Amino acid sequence: MKRSTFGSKFGMLAAAVGSAVGLGNIWKFPYLAGENGGGAFIIVYLLCVLFLGVPALLSELSLGYIGRSNGIGALRNITGNNRWGIIGILGFLGSFIILGFYFVVAGWSLEFVYQSVMGEFVGQSGEVITQNFDTFRFDTWRPYLWIVAFIVLTAGVLYAGVEKGIEKWSKVLMPMLFAIVVYLCVYSIFLPNSSAGYKFYFDFDFSKITADVIIAALGQAFFSLSLGMGAMMIYGSYIEKGTNLAKTSIQIASLDTLVAILAGLVVFPAVFSYGIDPAAGPQLVFITLPTVFAQMTGGYFFSLFFFLLVAVAALTSTISILEVQIATVAEEFKMNRKLSLVLMSVVMLVVCSMCSYSLIPIEEGNELTLFGKSMFDICDILTSYIILPLGGLLIMLFLGWFYKKEDLHYILVVETKCSEGLFKIYYFFLRFIAPLLLLVVFLQQLGVF
Ligand code: PFF
Secondary structure, rough: OOOOOOOHHHHHHHHHHHHHHHHHHHHHHHHHHHHOOOHHHHHHHHHHHHHHHHHHHHHHHHHHHHHHOOOOOOOHHHHHOOOOHHHHHHHHHHHHHHHHHHHHHHHHHHHHHHHHOOOOOOOOOOHHHHHHHHHHHHOOOOHHHHHHHHHHHHHHHHHHOHHHHHHHHHHHHHHHHHHHHHHHHHHHOOOOOOHHHHHOOOOOOOOHOOHHHHHHHHHHHHEEEOOOHHHHHHHOOOOOOOOOOOHHHHHHHHHHEEEEEEHHHHHHHHHOOEEEEEHHHHHOOHHHHHHHHOOOOHHHHHHHHHHHHHHHHHHHHHHHHHHHHHHHHHHOOOOHHHHHHHHHHHHHHHHHHHHHHOOOOHHOOOOOEOOOHHHHHHOOOOOOHHHHHHHHHOOOOOOHHHOHHHHHHHHHHOOOOOOOHHHHHHHHHHHHHHHHHHHHHHHHHHOOO
């Protein structure tokens, strides 16, 4: 059977940017920047994207493009054996862990769209909003209902296939997302005392750069660019032959970074305008911001558009993560694609329900915790700081040290028209700089330094 491909360059780019732009940009990036010193974090993040993210992204797209299959199959097609299939297996496992908490937060965004429509934030105090959020999260059925809704939305798009589902919807949703984020940025400028937010965000105080800031930025770069998990490999395998992969990688990384920076430009002026702590952590978007919207003139529309933005961004990302599972199961077990889709959706519903349940505090009878951390937190830490960077490292080690340089040169320079100079720089980073940086960070995390 002929393998599906994206129908147009714009469609392919929209799908890949859709995968990259997600909760990572709008929910995680602002709170990580807030916790890690604002501008200092941004500088380190930009360096991570440039020196690690772009080479890793180009490598992952190239592997998919060459191997024309899922993470396991692509490496088998290239090497003729199963040894490097570990990359695909790691990504496949990683996809369960990421989706485990991703669908939960994505479900919250739908609840918040609903609450915004009903005008439930208008005029409320911070305490009431916090209390409402907890009541919602610990409710016996409501969070699960939204998880089911989000899984159905994602599966619905994937049911229609690569071109008629993923590509078609990304082409609609991504421009919509850009329009909303730009609108909100402009709106933020006119908030009282918004300049304090910009000052915090662009305060490049180098003394704030610590090992923790670097690790947070690195994990975030991998998470945000959808790296190390086989998602970009799968999308790479659907890219039409001859498409310029180097240019595509740079475009994806630039647009993803742009949206993350813009999300901060929406969040921080609002936060400072109403004297709220920018280091509120993961609840920044779900508790702090509604508190701001509650007091703001026009807050009704701001909150509606904002949570719509979060939901749209999350959707184009869940599509790519679930696609990893569907394609892997369908191709590796020779299963009908639609059956694989139903199977994986049901499995994810169980995993996500456990994750959501694990958020209930221990004193209220919850046992799904480990080392005092909820399963939800563990999923987040395990993927951003271990699985994704490790997957990225293995992909780059394979391409840089075990794949023939002439073959890679042929694919990138002759077939997909990357310039000779860019190839040279990329190859140097692929072989030496990126793996070395990643190794140092891993050793640091293990406490070697
Ligand atoms: N890049 C997505 C985000 O920023 O929300 C998350 C993600 C998608 C991670 C796909 C990994 C992945 F394979």
